[in-house]
Amino acid sequence: MRAVRYERAADASAAVAALAGSPHGRYLAGGTNLVDLMKLGVETPDLLVDITRLPHDSIETVEDGALRIGAAVRNSDLAADPVVRARWPVLSQSLLAGASGQLRNAATVGGNLLQRTRCLYFQDVGKPCNKREPGSGCPAREGVHRDLAVLGASPACIATNPSDMAVALAALDAQIHVHGPTGRRTVPLDELYRLPGGHPERDTVLEPGDLITHVELPALPEAVNSAYRKARDRASYSFALASAAAALEVREGTVHRVRLAFGAVAAKPWRAYTAEQRLTAGPATAESFARAVDAELAAAVPLRDNGYKVPLVRNLAVRVLTDLAERSREPR
Amino acid sequence: MSGATSAGASGPTSGPTPGGASGAPALGAPLQRLEGREKVTGAARYAAEYFPPRCVHAWPVPATEAKGRISALHVDRALAEPGVLAVLTHDNAPRLAETEDRTLAVLQSPRVLHRGQHIALVVAETLEAAREGAAAVRAEYTVEPHDVELRADHPGLYVPDEDNGGFDGARSIGDFDTAWASAPVTVDAVYRIPALHNHPMEPHAATAVWDGGRLTVHDSNQGTTAVQRTLAELFGIEAEQVTVIAEHVGGGFGSKGTPRPHVVLAAMAAREVGRPVKLSLPRAQMAAVVGHRAATEQRVRLGARPDGRLTALAHEVVTYRSTLRAFVEQAATATLSMYAVPHARTVHRVVHLDVPSPSWMRAPGECSGMFALESAMDELAAACGVDPVALRVRNEPDTDPDTGRPFSSRHLVECLHEGARRFGWGGRDPRPGVRREGRLLVGTGVAASIYPVFVMPCRAQAVAEPSGRYRVRVNATDIGTGARTVLTQIAARALRVPPERVSVELGCSDLPPASVAGGSSGTASWGWAAELACRTLLRRFEEHEGPLPGDGLTVSVDTSEEVEATGKEHARHAFGAQFAEVTVDVDTGETAVRRLLGVFAAGRVINSRTAHSQFIGAMTMGLSMALMEGSTMDPAFGDHAERDLASYHIAACADVRDIQAHWLEEEDRHLNPMGAKGIGEIGIVGTAAAIANAVHHATGVRVRTLPIHPDKVLSALEEAARRGG
């Protein structure tokens, strides 16, 4: 039997050192995704470095009002944090929209960011899948793809990123702090995930052995007025069919600042830059929101069974923006 | 939450007055589940939680092709895994005797008849080694093209002589075609239900031990007598040499109603390696080997007079069976007993596909068929401008149109009226799509429920012990329904003692043989035997003089004669009515059930607590079927794509907000000594239609294909908006 070594790291350097030289090793956080995939034979690590005891388990406000969130912070704790709820409510809402209470108690920020796609073929080792076995093919394109991507996909892969939290973080310009074998660096969340292109086996730009230590949220005045909306097949414990995260500041009926991201439509949380550009300095009305979102979605390439995602994400985005615009009119 | 209301009673009560001065609680008392504490504290043990000494583990290997023949199986790498003891395949597995259910002929042939069929079994010292070994088995196949898609124009469709349960493949009353041609108002619609999986919480599991020629198995099933007999037959031994135990079962919903392949594999492996073997099916393999509710495509045609009175009805079902097993979902069977209609016809057409074998799933037949019929009735109500409750009342038959027999009792109309009253149906605005609360559309819907009365012959023993305690022995199975508790109540009442003095022994094939926990027949069948045994014992006890012998007094009974003698003169069914209020989000198409209320007439309710759980549990499952459940047949691979509970969605607590079950006190002396009809399944019948009808009332959009997923509703709303300008 393939033996799996297990080590528990005390700090980031020790964790990185432990994994160095083990290309098939994995960091083990809450294990809610990794262990499931191990049982299915999708992940076959020979070394697990347990990082749940790393000292990255706190949420701190740092200079400039930014927030530093340790990668080992549990999803439940982050969602309940009073500062997060007051200043970045979209983040708290996105977390609470995900998974179940039990899963959120176990899941960590780092693990949530790096959870793998829920594409059913990816999870079935009896079937081909380019992401799991490069070059084997992508049966989802002709097969079961109701949940899969309409934006940024490639002939090789149409998987979606399943994280709700990452959609909020994309809208909030989060910075990902990485401690790797060659040192430390920071990656903007929007650049963390890759679109599949010809290499769907690589979800992110991270290199083997890279450890996420923190997530940093810059202070954003508009984030106070932010929200997350997710559409799904059941009221709890299911992944998004589509979702939208937005932050909005309106001054005198005009969009002053806006941030918008879509979930479950691409291999990454889809930051809607085109829409943001069109919206900024324009009227804060439902019609204008709809036009801007449509412009963003012009690039969508729906397949046989996932075309509904285009109107769905559009409606979600318009709804979130409209609600936020209304709220910003009310005196706070 | 629940309550009982008196219905127009149909005759005097049978049997002794419940309760009385004896200390036995009245039938209907909310006795707590006797094993409840054991279950919530984790002390109750399930089939995979027995650890006989030297027990090893087995992990099956599923076929990765849908049809063909195994040309080579490479097991060397698996055998080389440390800890692997054996790899059983069709090459080396012992030969089993023939059985009717060919899904049990495991590892007997190189033929592969569906994807996921077990082609090998790895037995190892540890679970991990077995799983690792299974991953190392490599199969080569001579692949044949597979045919897995259900289509209404499939050339292979035919009308079977018999459906599941022995019902006719086709039935007819009067002359449908002529009546249809001249019907003033018509509804002609096609409804579709995808494949559905039972997915009980406890997976199918068995722990098997051979001791010389004797086999003992802890198995998760709905009836150990049947499993015992089947294992004996397969392994060519006497039934007395096999003991099957199912003390606690974590749900079955029909998928454990017949012996399943896992128990044969476990017993086979234990014999081969000469050690106890434990096999618990991984969830991902269950979808292919334990059965499912077959997908159906159902065309319903209703012809009516302008006032809604039915003149013609046709219910035509297209479905499939596997090439392994002759199971045909009898979806249109209940239809002819529902409404007064002079000209009607039901037809099932089935095609053999290279797919996993369908089997029983909670209310097989009625559940599927009543979604279609009760949706069509709602469409007829709209077409005639008649209130949906009134339409059903207007079509109430005097006698069973199907058999011409009188009903033993039928209180559908009372259920509809009582439900309407409790729900606040009166004054409902029938116009669809006009009630708006912010971004939500709101609507209400109703549907009727029906489930036949089944009862099976059983044996039982009752023992009076010198200590003053009583034991009742009957091989019932408590799959979580509360059977143990209810049988204790029935026995206590018959013995006229408090329930604390009675222990019921069940869940073991060494007990007097009894029928399966299926067809909502358990309480009636086992209860009848228990009741007869207790009454007989009481008589013996009264005749007895002097102190009891050391081993007490024992009587044995068999209800075959009594059971055979009943049910010939009447049509016997339970009825109900379900009401739903839904909201539909106009932006997302998400449907939420705000309120779900059912009123049932199912004979006498024996335990109001466990009965309530059965009703609301089944209604929840119906809600789940309406809005989210579905397995997608993947045409390229020939299997169902959803293989875990993250992708096969069943309702979560957040989906079930306000759910109420009520029942009428129904007297029916044509049933059994308890006067009970079954209650385990009726709650899932009609629920999906009530919800779909409410979605139509909310939105004006008719979703005829389940589940009512947000994308379907959203697309239909967009389409309607486009058409509307």
Ligand SMILES: Cc1cc2nc3c(=O)[nH]c(=O)nc-3n(C[C@H](O)[C@H](O)[C@H](O)COP(=O)(O)OP(=O)(O)OC[C@H]3O[C@@H](n4cnc5c(N)ncnc54)[C@H](O)[C@@H]3O)c2cc1C
């Ligand atoms: C049934 C179910 C439903 C779910 N529904 C949702 C949902 O609706 N929305 C949603 O967003 N999520 C959902 N989830 C997913 C859940 O959010 C993730 O499983 C969880 O966030 C993963 O976190 P973890 O700490 O358990 O990660 P692990 O499983 O421990 O790790 C996941 C991956 O991240 C890597 N990793 C972990 N931490 C680090 C780090 N600090 N640095 C580098 N690599 C790291 C691991 O090596 C592994 O590859 C669901 C999960 C399940 C099982």
Ligand code: SF4
């Ligand atoms: S979409 Fe991507 S993950 Fe899914 S099967 Fe295709 S390659 Fe694999």
